Amino acid sequence: MIIINVLHIGIDDTDSPDGMCTTYLASQIINKLNENDIELLDYPRLIRLNPFARFKTRGNGGVSFKIKNDGKANLARQIVLDEVENLSMFDCDNTNPGVIFYEGDITSEMEDYAFRAIHEFITIEEAEEFGKSAGCEIHKFKKGRGIIGSIAAISLPLEDHTFELLTYRASENYGTERLIDYESVYKMDEETYPDTFENIDYSENYIAIEPKTPCPVLYGIRSNNVDSLKKAKDIVKVEEPIADFCIFKTNQHTDMHIQKAENISSMKQFGCYEVCGTVKNRPKIIDGGHMFFYLGDDSGEIECGAYEPTKNFRHTVSHLRPGDFIRVYGGIGEQNTFNIEKFQVIKLNDVEYKNPICECGKRMTSAGKNKGFKCKKCGRKIKSSKKVPVKIQRSLKNFQFYETPVSARRHLSKPLCRMNL
Ligand code: ATP
Secondary structure (H helix, E strand, O other): OOOOOEEEEEEEOOOEOOEOOHHHHHHHHHHHHHHOOOOEEEEEEEEEOOOOOOOOOOOOEEEEEEEEOOOOHHHHHHHHHHHHHHHOOOOOOOOOOEEEEEEOOOOHHHHHHHHHHHHOOOOHHHHHHHHHHHOOEEEEOOOOOHHHHHHHHHHOOOOOOEEEEEEEEOHHHOOOOOOEOHHHHHHHHHHHOOOEEOOEEOOOOEEOOOOOOOOOEEEEEEEOOHHHHHHHHHHOOEOOOEEEEEEEEEOOOOOOOOEEOOOHHHOOOOOEEEEEEEEOOOOEEOOOOOEEEEEEEOOEEEEEEEOHHHOOHHHHHOOOOOOOEEEEEEEEOOOOOEEEEEEEEEEOOOEEEEOOEOOOOOEOEEOOOOOOEEOOOOOOEEOOOOOEEEEOOOOOOOOOEEEOOHHHOOOOOOOHHHOOO
16 A cells, blocks of 8 residues: 655635635645646535634635645645735734644544634634644644634545536626626526535525635536536536636535534524424514524523524415424524524424314304303304314424425535435
């Protein structure tokens, strides 16, 4: 067996809301490495971390890749540091790049750290201390917050993974309207879904491959495999130059952010969980269009929300009724509300308790507290105040999953089309 000595390289926190994208910076570095005959071992990786991290620009993503740790490794190190120095958006207060070099095999402690960066908050000091103890070479620019994500980006094991093809614009077009032929995106989706996914939100006629920010990305296509990405790229037509493109291996759409909670009270704010519970009340919509209901179990209750951006998903949620037993997936945000990403119905409550029907066929009304029922039509009275169970038709189905639309989906959320249902 040939043992290859590997140099892992991690980069994070180079962009700002006004421009740049760490994936673009990585693709520039990869081009420079290739010009110097330095090839990557495997695809570069785009690793999404804690969706609630405070200083994220957009999707909290770090990038990593690995090369042979041979005579050219020092040249590679220099190229990486120079490009981060040249291209990072240093003017933005919140841009604090971090670069990590690590030689050798990823240890189980590093893997644990990476999962912590997805599930918890980590400080710069903690990351630095951990990185040093693990043997990482650490480079901080400004505050160097990016080292938190860079260490995680090289360390995360990727058993389940997807790929994303990112195409980049010519720099003179940054900030202008993207010239993507939408018809061709519909065709691409038709021909490559479900190998590719998250291309279009049909309910909103929303082209999800197109970013809405002034970043260098022209479009990004997500997929389970590289072949379908190549096919998809051939189908999508654009009326502006594609300056470059790069395929990343990623933890997007794997549900890696979701932890199985034992019960409702064990969940913490800013964590993402899967938990079962009983619907306590009819979902209610409030001003602003957000929809809420309570979910409970023996340990407690939590308010669950389907927010306005989830559009039609709120309509689905509105069909829940008290007594339904469901499994929800999502995260507990700023307001301490469980923000639902998807849910599975485990057991619908298909019984409703109603007033009895009179012999004459009319439903009876209450004759007063503990006074039984009376019939308004024929005047008949009964003493019992017990309501009777009536089976009701439900539009939701037992065992079925329901998810938020593409336009409102988190990078890490696993869509149903990836769930082997
Ligand atoms: P983009 O997706 O466009 O690359 P971004 O949303 O990834 O931008 P960054 O500029 O990378 O935003 O900023 C996110 C910052 O949060 C980075 O400095 C990263 O190191 C840090 N970070 C990542 N995970 C955690 C965590 N678990 N706890 C605290 N900080 C984190």
